[in-house]
Amino acid sequence: MSARLVVVAGTKGGCGKTATASNLAVAAHLEGISAVGVDCDPQESWITWAADRAQAGQQPAVTVIPGRLAGWRDAVAAVPSADLVILDLAPGLERGAETLELRELALAARLTLIPAIPEGPSLRKLADVGAALKHAGADVWFVLNKTIAGRAILEDARGYLSRRGELAGVEIPMRDAIHRAMDAGLAVVEDDGLGGHQQFRELWMLVAAHVGVTAWQAA
Numbered sequence: 001m002s003a004r005l006v007v008v009a010g011t012k013g014g015c016g017k018t019a020t021a022s023n024l025a026v027a028a029h030l031e032g033i034s035a036v037g038v039d040c041d042p043q044e045s046w047i048t049w050a051a052d053r054a055q056a057g058q059q060p061a062v063t064v065i066p067g068r069l070a071g072w073r074d075a076v077a078a079v080p081s082a083d084l085v086i087l088d089l090a091p092g093l094e095r096g097a098e099t100l101e102l103r104e105l106a107l108a109a110r111l112t113l114i115p116a117i118p119e120g121p122s123l124r125k126l127a128d129v130g131a132a133l134k135h136a137g138a139d140v141w142f143v144l145n146k147t148i149a150g151r152a153i154l155e156d157a158r159g160y161l162s163r164r165g166e167l168a169g170v171e172i173p174m175r176d177a178i179h180r181a182m183d184a185g186l187a188v189v190e191d192d193g194l195g196g197h198q199q200f201r202e203l204w205m206l207v208a209a210h211v212g213v214t215a216w217q218a219a
Contacts, residue, residue: 003036003085004211005076005109009102011125013091016115016145016172018046019182020203021088022062026187027204028084029060033213036082037064038075041090052185069101083213102129106138110211113168115145118157127164134165139210143203144171170202 008021021037028035039046050064067075069089079085087105092098106112112133116126126142134140142161147154161167172178175195181188188194189201208214 003076003079003082004213005085005087005105006207006211007087007089007105007109007112009089009106009112009114009129010091010116011129012122015091015117015122015126016143017091018049018088019178019187020113020115020143020145020172020200021046021086022049022182023187023189023200024204024207025062025064025084025086026060027189027201028208028213029062030190031208031214033084033208034082035062035084035086036079037062038067038072038079038085038087039064040067040069040072040075040087042068043090046088049182049185052183054185056185058185069098069105072101072105084211103133103136103138106133106140107136110139111207112138112140113143113207114140115143115172116157116161117146118144118151118154123157123160127161130161131164141166141168143168146174147171148174168203169206170199172196172199172203 008017010017025035025037037046046064047066050062053062076085114126114130116123130140130142142165144157173196177195178188181194188196191197
């Protein structure tokens with residue numbers, strides 16, 4: 001595959017997968033890197049976001065096509081020429097066939113991001129998935145999301161995830177601006193006056209460097 005694949009995965013809804021995928025896609029376009037999204041969630045929240053963005057005439061435009069985890073190879077093959085393909089997966093990746101497909105996809109991807117909210121039960125499930133993928137040989141980062149500075153539970157989450165895999169060097173804070181931007185087909189990474197802009201920008205820079213895509217390397 002000529003395009004670099006980045007997967008955003010998780011075991012439950014509400015952990016920030018679509019916001020992460022959207023901000024990464026917009027950040028890529030802002031640097032002249034062509035990025036196409038694949039929405040593998042039957043709810044198609046990312047496709048709705050892209051449609052809202054197009055209707056508002058917001059630039060840069062972001063193409064998001066439908067897909068499914070079971071058919072990820074066909075979905076990626078259907079993507080127009082792009083430097084980067086970002087796959088936003090559906091929650092609930094614990095069934096046998098989907099576990100195998102996720103493993104194959106993660107192994108094919110340059111990076112799999114697992115956004116994680118610093119809360120007990122959901123955190124443990126996310127950590128188990130990430131640890132299993134890493135054990136299989138995939139490149140996986142946990143990304144703490146919806147964080148609130150000063151909470152004791154945040155330090156606990158950092159320690160727990162670090163013991164289960166690799167923790168990204170940037171955390172996404174709890175900010176209303178992130179949700180409001182998503183509702184309007186926007187991304188905070190494109191407006192430095194919005195909360196969460198700096199953190200998503202830093203996450204993009206880490207991801208871009210890790211997967212080896214920069215403006216001067218773009219096709």
